[in-house]
Amino acid sequence: xxxxxxxxxxxxxxxxxxxxxxxxxxxxxxxxxxxxxxxxxxxxxxxxxxxxxxxxxxxxxxxxxxxxxxxxxxxxxxxxxxxxxxxx
Numbered sequence: 001x002x003x004x005x006x007x008x009x010x011x012x013x014x015x016x017x018x019x020x021x022x023x024x025x026x027x028x029x030x031x032x033x034x035x036x037x038x039x040x041x042x043x044x045x046x047x048x049x050x051x052x053x054x055x056x057x058x059x060x061x062x063x064x065x066x067x068x069x070x071x072x073x074x075x076x077x078x079x080x081x082x083x084x085x086x087x088x
Contacts, residue, residue, distance in 0.1 A: 016046045023074055026053025026066070 021029035029048050036042060050066045054074050 016044050018046050018049060020049045020051075021053065022051040023053060026050030027056050029053070030056050030066075 019029045019032050021027070027050075029050050030053060033042055033045055033048065047065065052068055052072050052074050053066060
């Protein structure tokens with residue numbers, strides 16, 4: 001690890017962070033703690049806040065808050081549809 005990285009890590013060793021995103025970025029924000037494997041980073045994560053993200057498969061590893069406008073179609077994608085015999 002170079003000197004610059006070490007000094008910034010020591011200076012901000014108690015730093016916490018929040019992951020947020022809108023629409024597709026919100027789906028990626030939800031996936032971040034699910035696929036991230038570095039436990040030190042996950043311990044610093046305060047939460048995930050999304051705005052109008054499409055549904056994702058599986059359950060997130062951390063608490064999250066998703067805000068959705070009632071007429072927004074994207075958060076309902078992929079939608080449950082008997083025609084295509086698909087259930088999310």
